[in-house]
Amino acid sequence: MITIPIILRTRSNSLATWVHRGTSDKLVVCLSGIGRVREQPPSYEFAFNATSGGKHSVLFIADPNRTWLNGSGLINNICEEVDTFQKECGTSRTIAAGHSMGGFSALVLPDFLKIDAVLAFAPQLSIHPDVVPDETRWEYYRNRIDAFRIKTVADHFNEDTTYTVISGSHRKEAAQRDRFPRMSNLRRYIVPDTHHNVPQKLKQLGILDKIFHAAIHNQPRKLRLMLEKDANAKLVL
Template identity: 35%
Template sequence: MFNHIIRMTEALEHIPTEPPLEIKLWRGTSDKLVVVFSGVGETAAEPPDIEFFRSATEDKQNNALFVSDHDRTWLNGDGMAEQIVDAIDQAQADTGARELHLMGNSMGGTMALLLKDKVPAKTVLSLTPQYSVDPEIIPEETRWMRFRNHIKTFRYREIFLRKTPGQEVFIVHGGTEDELRHAERFDAVDGVKHFILPDYNHKLSQRLKRKGQLDALISAALNGQPVRFRRLIERHGGMFIRRFRDKAAA
């Protein structure tokens, strides 16, 4: 297992960027380029790890960019968005990938949604994203303050979703209070499939992974299978957010 991790790490190419941004490229053989945005990570003192390697590359077939913000700014770092867009454009040119997909969990899910209209993404998968981390927008959100207090300027104060022709967006939140304070702020938009898993919390991706279901969910999103995606969500008690709201109101 340790040797496998070393080989995978050595095969990743470092893309030149300015700190605190780090981007690594995996060259696959398919016509997909999947951009994976890391969350804040498990340890504050260490940079966020690469996430979803196997599922994003679909067992090393897809090209993939792994994007890590060491300062955890939720894309608010100076020039960060521009550097990422440039890296995506260059990676598509270098790999010849015709399909672009964005995905991420938590902070990474927020970054994917903020960038979805800056690049020609075919699909976007956002797991447990934050609608905002600006205290003026969501004052009741008190998590990740160690990082949020260091954000000098909120270039992206909140997420404004809009319909983008040819693009499919999947958003999944848990049903706990800390999840719903973000989920309920997202507007209903054509082309955006927003789900709630009532019995799950912010760590829903880890739980789905332990159940052996995460790879299938990501595969359904990357391969344009919304019906399969919905059925997988429903298998775990999930539902569209509008149905969740109706049940809550009833």
């Protein structure tokens, strides 16, 4: 098994980052979800997939407070970290990726800095009760947010970034999945017989690393055909 060298870069009460320096000119900004244990801060995710086995540079980002980018000054701090690492790596193409809260954050980030493409697995459109009143899964964390600086992803899309959203078909996902806007640069896929565990399902099918590869290398047709053939996913038109 390949060991991916990952170095802790920053750690504070509001932000943790790790880095992997690859050999390519591609950079993946990988944003973590809420993690598995409430009492522990989330760690980095998708180490092998985002680096393509160590080839690409990755900036891993985690929000210990699980604020969906609503923490005071958090977005500015993340942008500074990304900008600095982009310059260090001599990046020609930057991709943001994440699952759940990480996918939400990846979709918002291009409104604040240059991101070429986003790959989001089962992301929330919002956790604000006015936008998704029927969403109750993350109430514990939502109730701890003191101010909603990011109310909905829909406020932060742009025309230059390519967005790929892959969601599960379970009815509990509908509160988020079915509220996404329709845009020419946003491709949404629905994986059947899948709940919130979209990355796990794609990994089980043996295509998660290939999905990352296609997104990193700007191969939307290859990504679509793979999802349709190997995951029986449906493209939302």
